[in-house]
Amino acid sequence: MEEEAMITDFHTATFDTPEQREAVSQLPNIERQRLIEHVLVTYPQFNKLVEFIGKYHYPVVGGSHGRGSVGGLIGKTRVGKSDIIKFYCNKFPAYDVDDGVVMPIVYIPVPPDIVPQRFAEIVYGMTGPGSAPKIKIPSLMGKSVERIVRVRAELVVIDDTQFLFQAPKNHVREFYGFLKQLADTESCNILFVGEESVILSVLALGPLAERGGFPKKELKPFDRDTEFDQFRLMLHEIDLRLPFAELSGLATRYFATELHDVTGGAMGKVMKNLVRPAAFHALNDGSPRILRHHFYEEAALRQRPGDTRVYFASGEE
Known part of the structure; x- marks a missing residue:
């Protein structure tokens, strides 16, 4: 799958x-x-950031997953963020249930020059069978949110988030609509993984920053x-x-x-x-x-x- x-x-x-x-x-x-x-080697800063993601995912030991918050894992390009995310994702593979598939973590990689239709196709591809329909973009964003809720995601990880905010303004508006709708479902937390510019972009979009105050950690070079x-x-x-x-x-x-x-x-x-x-x-x-x-x-x-x-x-x- x-x-x-x-x-x-x-x-x-x-x-x-x-x-x-x-x-x-x-x-x-x-x-x-x-x-x-x-090859993967973990190290103290790597482990601390994995721990941060774990506490963001499950804020209470023995409790349920977090809901409705937007957080961040920040760092320069090629500093090693994606390996940390994929290492954490490995702990929570998808599994089958009687009425479908449960995906505790939905990982969404964002390529440069992203457009809303392509973003929806990625969301659909990462949440199981079925292709994104050719419908009006606002409806498509809503359908993409529904896909994530349907697989009972606990944490949505958006890798290279800066590309969403660097898109043309009309596209950013659609991406913001998707993010706000997903946060409004109160079904999962959202983790932005990206460069430092993501912080300013989130703060500029007040309702996103207000979703938990944007807790974040930075991965730095040695x-x-x-x-x-x-x-x-x-x-x-x-x-x-x-x-x-x-x-x-x-x-x-x-x-x-x-x-x-x-x-x-x-x-x-x-x-x-x-x-x-x-x-x-x-x-x-x-x-x-x-x-x-x-x-x-x-x-x-x-x-x-x-x-x-x-x-x-x-x-x-």
Whole structure:
């Protein structure tokens, strides 16, 4: 079913011994690629934000889920918000009942250049079979709300919410109508996941901010001055999960410094922009680990205009 798209099969196991590392290095490349793509390491800030979402979802231990509030998980692009959300969503999969399907969490990813018809199609796709009808937009927004209520959602997570508020004004009006209608049902809480601009957008739309006062938490990159040791520990934990015969030494001061300088300490960028493509490069080379030149070549491909520094140019191999 479509709703399974929100469930991510994260790879969290470590390969701690030479025997384990040798065994995983002998797997077919397609299996090793899948492991690299789904590596997940939790860390203190990650865990605190999962806890925040849990308390927002269920404000009372042993009680029922929250209803009618609008909250936020805020952070810059590629800082790692989506992994936190998907990790939490994994705890609450959909399940069948006699009269249909119950989806405790409805996850709605918002692409750039979103329009109301496409938004409704995404809502329909994430709430089970059936396609969004071609009807007038206000009615379509109402039908989309009904879909969410029908699956007995407890929490609706809207990922990359900033794209809703950056749309043309006539579209924003329709999205606001959807959000207000959903909040008015008092059937679930709504969690906006997005960039800092979401805060101002919500505050500008008074009735949304008044729905619980917009409780929010921010996910920040690892600070270079105060959290570098934590950053290195994270890199070591990633290294333990990579399907290579040898450790790549990601946590060495050289690699850690270069990785932080390129990404600003944002874990989403570390994995998606550097570690993952460098690991794929190493797979293709038949290398026993990620080598410096793999990072050097992948960083060069992603060099930002105006940045003249050459990353991973020399050092440990």
